[in-house]
Amino acid sequence: MTVMTEELKPAMQGYIPAVLATCSKDGEPNATIVSQVVWVDDEHVALSFQFFNKTIRNVRENPYASVLITHPSTLECWSLDLRYDHSETEGPLFDAMDMQLQAIASMTGMADVFKLKASDVYFVEAVTHRGRYFEPLPEGGS
Amino acid sequence: MEAGCGRASAAGTVLCVATQLIPDSVVAVTMTPHVTTIATRDDKNRPSMCLVGFVRIEDDREHVTCFVTERPGGDTRTMLTASRRVALSMGNPATNENYQLKGTVTDLRAMTDAERAHQDALHSQLADLFAMMFPPELVAMARRSSYRPAVAATIRVDSIFVQTPGPGAGASITAAEGAGATAPRAAEGDPR
Numbered sequence: 001m002t003v004m005t006e007e008l009k010p011a012m013q014g015y016i017p018a019v020l021a022t023c024s025k026d027g028e029p030n031a032t033i034v035s036q037v038v039w040v041d042d043e044h045v046a047l048s049f050q051f052f053n054k055t056i057r058n059v060r061e062n063p064y065a066s067v068l069i070t071h072p073s074t075l076e077c078w079s080l081d082l083r084y085d086h087s088e089t090e091g092p093l094f095d096a097m098d099m100q101l102q103a104i105a106s107m108t109g110m111a112d113v114f115k116l117k118a119s120d121v122y123f124v125e126a127v128t129h130r131g132r133y134f135e136p137l138p139e140g141g142s
Numbered sequence: 143m144e145a146g147c148g149r150a151s152a153a154g155t156v157l158c159v160a161t162q163l164i165p166d167s168v169v170a171v172t173m174t175p176h177v178t179t180i181a182t183r184d185d186k187n188r189p190s191m192c193l194v195g196f197v198r199i200e201d202d203r204e205h206v207t208c209f210v211t212e213r214p215g216g217d218t219r220t221m222l223t224a225s226r227r228v229a230l231s232m233g234n235p236a237t238n239e240n241y242q243l244k245g246t247v248t249d250l251r252a253m254t255d256a257e258r259a260h261q262d263a264l265h266s267q268l269a270d271l272f273a274m275m276f277p278p279e280l281v282a283m284a285r286r287s288s289y290r291p292a293v294a295a296t297i298r299v300d301s302i303f304v305q306t307p308g309p310g311a312g313a314s315i316t317a318a319e320g321a322g323a324t325a326p327r328a329a330e331g332d333p334r
């Protein structure tokens with residue numbers, strides 16, 4: 001079942017940071033910014049695992065997550081309902097994400113801070129269009 | 143501030159700063175154009191997320207009011223009231239200073255005119271900031287738009303964490319803890 005379409009790809013370039021929601025098994029939500037949301041195939045994305053330990057702990061005990069991504073030109077937003085699948089600490093996906101993360105770190109002055117520990121691969125259960133980050137003001141005011 | 147704090151006495155002004163839950167550093171971020179999202183979850187512990195058009199810290203330094211966008215693809219009010227437990231991720235995009243506030247939704251209501259004016263002022267500052275970060279077309283789009291429609295949500299905060307990228311990320315900075323006061327409370331009705 002294909003749930004992701006090509007129109008989502010620009011929203012995964014990292015131009016506008018994505019935000020990830022997870023939840024502990026006890027029902028405590030957590031929100032954090034993620035540096036990378038990478039298209040793996042039509043049904044999977046990979047997120048960079050750097051240092052957000054609470055997020056990692058949450059998805060290991062409750063595999064569901066939701067990530068909000070934003071198209072950098074149109075400001076259209078989508079939420080992706082995710083289910084944690086597995087982590088990769090070597091191989092082509094990890095190497096590509098590591099290289100991209102170093103580029104992001106260099107551009108944002110975070111070269112000494114960002115270090116990829118793993119590429120966490122999630123199954124995409126659903127994609128929901130969430131309108132635009134900002135909605136146009138109506139004619140004549142707000 | 144706690145009742146009685148700041149009052150004059152024979153010995154001088156009574157200071158109760160240590161009882162404030164939300165520290166000055168978090169208040170300072172909310173005075174600047176900040177970017178915020180709110181995470182919540184349903185009764186099956188499946189998380190969801192909404193954008194927030196700014197956060198205001200209330201005078202008691204225990205409650206915040208945030209303006210949560212209402213967008214297609216999910217009913218914001220239902221999401222916020224399903225469990226009432228929420229996590230706000232809030233940061234200054236210019237400095238990467240970021241915090242997470244956790245708490246319980248205590249009230250939902252329509253925004254007031256004064257809140258819309260406050261939101262518009264911060265939105266204008268955010269668009270100015272975007273002008274240094276994004277292409278002109280995107281900045282122009284931001285200037286012609288707003289976070290509305292949105293609902294005003296009052297949240298009773300019980301814990302605060304650093305989310306600024308770096309070795310300090312994840313540290314609890316709930317002000318009352320540092321002053322030796324009570325540890326963060328479990329919110330009313332929260333099943334954790």
